[in-house]
Amino acid sequence: MVYTVKIFHSEDVSPADRAQAVKRFRAALEASLGDASLVAPVYRAWLRLLQAHGEEARPWDLSPAEQLLADQWEAAELAATQAAFGAERYMGDAHFELSIGDR
Numbered sequence: 001m002v003y004t005v006k007i008f009h010s011e012d013v014s015p016a017d018r019a020q021a022v023k024r025f026r027a028a029l030e031a032s033l034g035d036a037s038l039v040a041p042v043y044r045a046w047l048r049l050l051q052a053h054g055e056e057a058r059p060w061d062l063s064p065a066e067q068l069l070a071d072q073w074e075a076a077e078l079a080a081t082q083a084a085f086g087a088e089r090y091m092g093d094a095h096f097e098l099s100i101g102d103r
Helices: 013-031 036-055 065-086
Strands: 003-009 095-101
Touching: 003 013, 003 036, 013 036, 013 065, 036 065, 036 095, 065 095
Parallel strands: none
Antiparallel strands: 003 095
16 A cells, blocks of 8 residues: 655745655654554554544543554654644644555
């Protein structure tokens, strides 16, 4: 499985800067999860947890394995967004979108 990252940022960001943000995002996400091959399955599992528990206030009632996965994804996502957008990422309108697909 492959994944793509699309960065949404203000219009004053050049295509080169946007491409570098994607590169930093991918590198941090993969390093945090341990390998590029883990991004898609961990992200899909996280989405299943979010669908099952998204309307409930945190903390969710998760098994230890589910909690570990949720913690790993959230840490990886935070590291990736900070690498791409900087530590103050949540103060702006920049965000990302992950798409998972087969080769």
